[in-house]
Amino acid sequence: MITKKMSTKQKLCSIVLVSAAMILLFVRIVDAGPFVYITNLDSNNVSVINTATNTVIATVNVGINPVGVAVTAAGTKVYVVNDDSNNVSVIDTATNNVTATVPVGIYPVGVVVTPDGTKAYVANVGSNNVSVINTATNIATASVSVGNYPYELQSLQLGQMYLWQTVIAILSL
Numbered sequence: 700m701i702t703k704k705m706s707t708k709q710k711l712c713s714i715v716l717v718s719a720a721m722i723l724l725f726v727r728i729v730d731a732g733p734f735v736y737i738t739n740l741d742s743n744n745v746s747v748i749n750t751a752t753n754t755v756i757a758t759v760n761v762g763i764n765p766v767g768v769a770v771t772a773a774g775t776k777v778y779v780v781n782d783d784s785n786n787v788s789v790i791d792t793a794t795n796n797v798t799a800t801v802p803v804g805i806y807p808v809g810v811v812v813t814p815d816g817t818k819a820y821v822a823n824v825g826s827n828n829v830s831v832i833n834t835a836t837n838i839a840t841a842s843v844s845v846g847n848y849p850y851e852l853q854s855l856q857l858g859q860m861y862l863w864q865t866v867i868a869i870l871s872l
Contacts, residue, residue, distance in 0.1 A: 737768075743765065759796065779810075827848065
């Protein structure tokens with residue numbers, strides 16, 4: 700029997716492929732209806748694109764350097780994290796207007812809304828924590844300390860939230 704040793708490059712490629720497959724298992728796609736919300740970092744606004752016509756139908760001014768966006772499962776609200784103003788802009792999708800601005804931690808970069816739509820979780824890189832926003836009141840009700848540089852969040856129907864950082868932490872919802 701002939702056995703072939705895997706090179707370091709082959710091992711690394713295998714690890715990357717398995718990691719990518721695992722990440723794809725955790726991704727939750729939220730139906731935002733016929734619109735896509737795109738953050739425009741240097742313009743401090745969000746473009747609303749109609750997916751049927753592929754045209755921009757609205758431009759919504761938000762905070763400084765919008766970098767993350769999440770839509771509620773019902774499609775009624777969009778949460779936009781603004782990393783240089785340390786807040787989250789809440790957009791009403793019926794009017795495409797900002798209806799609330801929620802202060803959060805330092806340099807927020809990621810946001811996810813729970814499947815039931817009751818909470819939004821915001822990863823704050825600069826303060827190493829996650830802000831919890833009550834979506835009914837649009838008030839930050841808690842701050843959860845996590846590891847260094849929390850970056851991205853994904854929510855699952857199973858009632859857990861995955862926080863991507865140096866090590867994955869699982870927070871119970």
